[in-house]
Amino acid sequence: MNTILITGAASGIGAATARLFHSRGWKVGLLDINHAALATLAAELGGVWHAELDVSDAGAVREALADFCALHGGQLRLLFNCAGILRFGYFEEISLEEHVSILQINVLGLLQVSHAAFPYLKATPDAQVINMGSASGLYGTPHMASYSASKFAVRGLTEALDLEWRRHGIRVGDLMPPFVRTPMVDSQRFTPPALKRLGVNLQAEDIAQAVWQQAGHSQVHRPIHWLFKLMYWSGQLSPPALSRLLMAWISRD
Incomplete structure (x- = not known):
C-alpha cells in the first residue's frame, strides 16, 4: 500500500502535495500545527487522516x-518532511527567539x-524520506541567515541518512528550490535583494x-527550476569563491 505522511500539510507546498498524491490513489496522512486549516483540507480530501x-x-x-502507521499495518512508504518556518530580515534585527524557533522547527x-x-x-x-530543503542550503544566503543555516543542516542530515539507511532499504533525499x-x-514584511x-x-x-x-526516481538532491539547477551544478564544479561571488551579486542591494 502506498502511504505518505506529510508534515506542514495545512497550506502551501504540503497541501499541494497532499492533493496530488491523494488524486493518484495514495493513502495520505496530514500533520500541521494549524488545526483549522488542516481540518478544512482533510475534509476537502474526503476525510483523510489528520492530526x-x-x-x-x-x-x-x-x-x-x-497512530497513522497503525492504520496501515505498521508501515510507511513515504515521509515528506515539509514543516518549516521562515523570516526574512537583517540578522541582528530578528529576535533571538525567532532564530531559535526557525532552527527548532526546521x-x-x-x-x-x-x-x-x-x-x-x-x-x-x-x-523513502523526502526532506524540504532549499536553494539557500547551497551557499549561505543574506537576509535569511538562520533559515539558510537550517537548510544546510537539512542537507547534511539528508546526505548522512541516505548513506546510513541504505542498509535498511530506505532512500533519503531532499528538494532544493529557490523562492516559491x-x-x-x-x-514576509521584508523583501531580500536576492x-x-x-x-x-x-x-x-x-x-x-x-x-x-x-518518489518515483530518487536522487539525494533534487534542484528545482532551471536557474537554480545551473547554480547548483556550477557550484559542484567550481571553487567556493565563485559561489560566494555569485551570491554576493544576487543579494546586492
Whole structure:
C-alpha cells in the first residue's frame, strides 16, 4: 500500500502535495500545527487522516506516527518532511527567539519526525524520506541567515541518512528550490535583494510535482527550476569563491 505522511500539510507546498498524491490513489496522512486549516483540507480530501502537531514536541511526534502507521499495518512508504518556518530580515534585527524557533522547527522537528518514523519505514519495502530543503542550503544566503543555516543542516542530515539507511532499504533525499509562492513567503514584511533579483518563479504545485518525481526516481538532491539547477551544478564544479561571488551579486542591494 502506498502511504505518505506529510508534515506542514495545512497550506502551501504540503497541501499541494497532499492533493496530488491523494488524486493518484495514495493513502495520505496530514500533520500541521494549524488545526483549522488542516481540518478544512482533510475534509476537502474526503476525510483523510489528520492530526494537529507541533513537530518540536518529541512525544507528540511519536504518538502521531504510531497512530497513522497503525492504520496501515505498521508501515510507511513515504515521509515528506515539509514543516518549516521562515523570516526574512537583517540578522541582528530578528529576535533571538525567532532564530531559535526557525532552527527548532526546521531542524529539530525534522530530525524528531524522521527518528520516530524509522521503524515504520524499515518495515516497508521501497521506503523513502523526502526532506524540504532549499536553494539557500547551497551557499549561505543574506537576509535569511538562520533559515539558510537550517537548510544546510537539512542537507547534511539528508546526505548522512541516505548513506546510513541504505542498509535498511530506505532512500533519503531532499528538494532544493529557490523562492516559491506560498503563504509563508507572501506574509514576509521584508523583501531580500536576492528575491527582488531572482523573483518568485515557482508555485506550490511545482514543488508537489517534484515530490512526485522524487518518489518515483530518487536522487539525494533534487534542484528545482532551471536557474537554480545551473547554480547548483556550477557550484559542484567550481571553487567556493565563485559561489560566494555569485551570491554576493544576487543579494546586492
